[in-house]
Amino acid sequence: MVLRESESGGASQSTTVVVVGAGPAGLTVANLLRTCGVDCVVLERGSREYVAQRQRAGIVESRAVRMFESWGLADLVLGGAPHDGILEFRVDGETHLVDDTDGSEGPGARLCPQQLLVANLTAAHLAEGGDIRYEVADVSLHDLTGDRPTVRYRSADGTPHTITCDFVAGCDGDHGVTRAAVPEGVLSAHGFDHGVGWLTVLADAPPPAHPLLAVSPQGFAAHFPRGPRRSRYYLQCPPDDRPEAWPDHRVWDALRTRLADPALTAGPITDRETFRLRSLVHDPMQYGRLFLVGDAAHIVSPMGGKGMNLALYDADLFARAVRDHVRDQDDTALRSYSRRCLRRVWNDQEFSHWLTRTVHDAGDDTHRGPFLRNLARARLHRLFTSPTAAQAFAEQMTGLDPAPNPPAATSG
Numbered sequence: 001m002v003l004r005e006s007e008s009g010g011a012s013q014s015t016t017v018v019v020v021g022a023g024p025a026g027l028t029v030a031n032l033l034r035t036c037g038v039d040c041v042v043l044e045r046g047s048r049e050y051v052a053q054r055q056r057a058g059i060v061e062s063r064a065v066r067m068f069e070s071w072g073l074a075d076l077v078l079g080g081a082p083h084d085g086i087l088e089f090r091v092d093g094e095t096h097l098v099d100d101t102d103g104s105e106g107p108g109a110r111l112c113p114q115q116l117l118v119a120n121l122t123a124a125h126l127a128e129g130g131d132i133r134y135e136v137a138d139v140s141l142h143d144l145t146g147d148r149p150t151v152r153y154r155s156a157d158g159t160p161h162t163i164t165c166d167f168v169a170g171c172d173g174d175h176g177v178t179r180a181a182v183p184e185g186v187l188s189a190h191g192f193d194h195g196v197g198w199l200t201v202l203a204d205a206p207p208p209a210h211p212l213l214a215v216s217p218q219g220f221a222a223h224f225p226r227g228p229r230r231s232r233y234y235l236q237c238p239p240d241d242r243p244e245a246w247p248d249h250r251v252w253d254a255l256r257t258r259l260a261d262p263a264l265t266a267g268p269i270t271d272r273e274t275f276r277l278r279s280l281v282h283d284p285m286q287y288g289r290l291f292l293v294g295d296a297a298h299i300v301s302p303m304g305g306k307g308m309n310l311a312l313y314d315a316d317l318f319a320r321a322v323r324d325h326v327r328d329q330d331d332t333a334l335r336s337y338s339r340r341c342l343r344r345v346w347n348d349q350e351f352s353h354w355l356t357r358t359v360h361d362a363g364d365d366t367h368r369g370p371f372l373r374n375l376a377r378a379r380l381h382r383l384f385t386s387p388t389a390a391q392a393f394a395e396q397m398t399g400l401d402p403a404p405n406p407p408a409a410t411s412g
């Protein structure tokens with residue numbers, strides 16, 4: 001890290017990678033780069049407390065667990081209980097347990113809430129001398145198509161700063177500034193609106209025995225663990241619904257009805273919000289020396305828990321590509337970053353779309369009509385009765401690449 005006084009009176013520095021955003025994507029990039037000896041500076045708009053309290057995702061899929069293992073970071077950054085590999089579908093009150101593991105001896109998914117992963121990634125990076133700058137403002141990117149882009153920002157005290165770097169990792173989510181720095185017409189945006197709203201509720205109430213997806217005539221509901229004494233619930237609602245329309249008694253009545261569990265234990269509700277289920281992909285995910293990672297590049301509907309896991313996948317590919325550049329002067333992986341990320345992005349978009357449509361169409365008749373309802377019910381029946389359908393589902397849930405087909409037996 002080189003520090004010089006810049007002409008604007010602020011400090012000007014240089015580093016290898018500037019990471020914009022300190023959420024799951026940015027902090028994973030920072031930890032992986034540090035692990036392979038590449039220096040970086042993380043710029044975060046919010047405070048450390050703000051970032052630490054953001055409670056959204058709740059599962060680190062098997063593939064991501066093994067990714068952290070491969071970097072030697074799993075014990076340092078992963079918390080939460082191991083997922084027992086069972087997902088419950090409850091259709092009109094009838095329970096169907098589905099195995100969502102790959103059946104191997106390797107480590108499985110972890111019920112690691114996002115805020116725990118982010119807290120551990122932050123602590124690990126700072127403990128090793130990592131440079132995370134909170135409450136920055138006015139981040140702007142310059143000369144992205146040159147060899148040494150610059151990032152300008154103001155620190156919390158208003159001082160202007162300039163950092164020259166080799167690469168910029170855009171980890172600032174769907175409403176950040178890095179994607180906006182790409183000139184008009186370079187990126188294509190492919191979006192889909194599911195026409196469905198969700199009320200999501202966080203409560204200090206007992207978690208379910210297994211992550212639970214419920215289909216009912218009154219609409220979809222879900223119940224996920226978020227720690228030993230906390231739960232995340234989802235309730236299908238009109239796309240333009242508001243949290244104010246859901247007082248506590250209405251939330252618990254709807255959950256008891258749709259989960260077919262009249263004795264469901266309630267608890268203090270600590271967070272309540274509504275949102276539309278939408279999906280969005282920006283292509284390509286790179287421009288010059290800027291590489292988009294996580295939500296800055298794609299938004300996926302929360303079914304299947306792929307949002308944070310896609311961010312972890314992108315971060316892994318980006319860090320390995322930068323390591324190849326720095327260590328081996330090999331830019332092959334940098335050049336193919338977007339193509340390789342988008343292959344998994346579209347796979348996970350397809351799986352999330354399939355699961356979103358299935359659990360919503362199968363329930364509420366008024367939602368999309370009886371024909372699509374019966375198609376969705378047929379899909380669920382196949383999942384519950386066909387071993388190959390169940391295996392295909394588990395492969396998607398783990399995020400693991402399919403085991404290579406065993407070589408065909410050769411005759412003679």
Ligand code: APR
Nearest residue numbers: 021022023024025044045056057172173176294295307308
């Ligand atoms: N300057 C600096 N930081 C910024 C800026 C900016 N202009 N704009 C946004 N940020 C920060 C936000 O404050 C946030 O901390 O970037 C971070 C983006 O974090 P996320 O929105 O969580 O995105 P990402 O890290 O890609 O994680 C994606 O994790 O939140 C879960 O499942 C969810 O799919 C989502 C996944």
